[in-house]
Amino acid sequence: MDDLPINTPPEHGSGDADLRQTSALLGRIEASIGDLRKSERAVAEFVLGRPNEVLNISIAELAYRVGVSQPTVARFVNALGFTGFKDFKLRLAQSLASGVPYVHRDVGPDDTLDEVAPKVFNRTIGALISVRNQLDAVRLERAVELITRAGRMEFYGVGNSGIVATDAQHKFFRFGIPSVAYADPHTQGMAATLLEEGDVVVAISASGRTPELIRACELARDAGAGVIAITASGSPLSRVANVVLAADVPEDPDVYAPMTSRIAHLAIIDVLSVSVALASGPELIKRLERTKQTLRDKRIRGFEN
Known part of the structure; x- marks a missing residue:
């Protein structure tokens, strides 16, 4: 297999790709809060709450306002x-100038129903725009290359991400690529060992820290398969993948079911499937038209729009 990992961030000064990375900076900071030390978390919360102020102060002033040391800010x-x-x-200045809406208003226990819907929609819309601007065209092209050459595709996800994996398999099997989705960690590990050179695994994880999923991807690479990860940038899963399609999406802490990350992952899957369809040419379009005709035949007549 042509082993070409491209899961490192773009170099400084790399133009559009660089701007895509920085436009998601505030989202990256919020997503990383849980991994920071307590003192560093205080710096993160200050930046999130007053990003424009941070642009106009020194590291010493920021440390003073937060109540931490300058080495803490450096860390x-x-x-x-x-x-x-x-x-x-x-990078923060570029992020704020990019025009990406940043929604830092979570649903709270005292919110009325009139307030809940706008907050949920606004957070989701902001997250989708952030992920859109973060998505790297070079990595997407590499992922498409791996898939169009694949003899078999397997989609791995655990828990909520397992549902996204099933949705992805439902899209890609129509392309004529043998594909399957596994949500059970034990099955993922066993299946990964049976893959061959040229096969592809698409691993989906919001945190990128599920040990069993990471191990399954390591086994897949050992077997010669390529690994595409849809996950948080810099996560342990991203470090074992050939290609990372990053989705740095913080979740609302007062909502106990993943929402924005799931929708962002589904959107990336859609982008990937459309890109593969376009790269595959007219023959695939004909195949997709045949499957669509099969669905038409199963619908009740007289209600077509």
């Missing part, structure tokens, strides 16, 4: 992958 920016505070402020 915070390093944890996000930046070389220093100046680099971080530059």
Whole structure:
């Protein structure tokens, strides 16, 4: 297999790809809060609450306002992958200038039903726009190449991500690629060992920290298969994948079921399937038309729109 991992962030100054990365910066900060130390988390919360103020103060002033040391601020920016505070402020400025709506209003226990719907929709819309701008065209092209050459596709996800994996398999089997979705970790591990060179695994995980899923992807790569991960950038899962389609989507802490991450993952699957269809040419279009005709034949007559 042509082993070409491209799961590293774009280099500084890489134009559109660089802007796509920075436009999701506030979302990345919020998504990383759970992995930070308590003092670093305080810095993150200050940045999230007052991003414009941060642009106009020094590292010493930020440390003073948060009540932490300057090395703590330095560790915070390093944890996000930046070389220093100046680099971080530059990216933050680009993020705020990109026009991506950032919704930091979660659903609370005192919200009325009139307030719930707008908040849920606004957070989802903001997350989708952020992921759209973050999606890297080079990585997407590489993922499409792996899929169009695949002899077999397997979709892995655990829990809520298992439902997304099933949806993905429902799309891709129509392309004539033998495909299956597994949501059970034990089955994923066994199936991964049976893959061959040229096969492809698409692993889906909001956190990218499920040990069994990561192990299954390692086994798939050992067998010669390519691994495409739809997950958080910088996560353990992203580090074992050949290609990462990043989705840095923070969830509302007061809602106890994943929502925005699931919708973002489904959207990435849609982008991937449409891209594969376009890359596969007219023959695939004819095959898809035949499957569509089969569905038409199963519908009640007289109600077509």
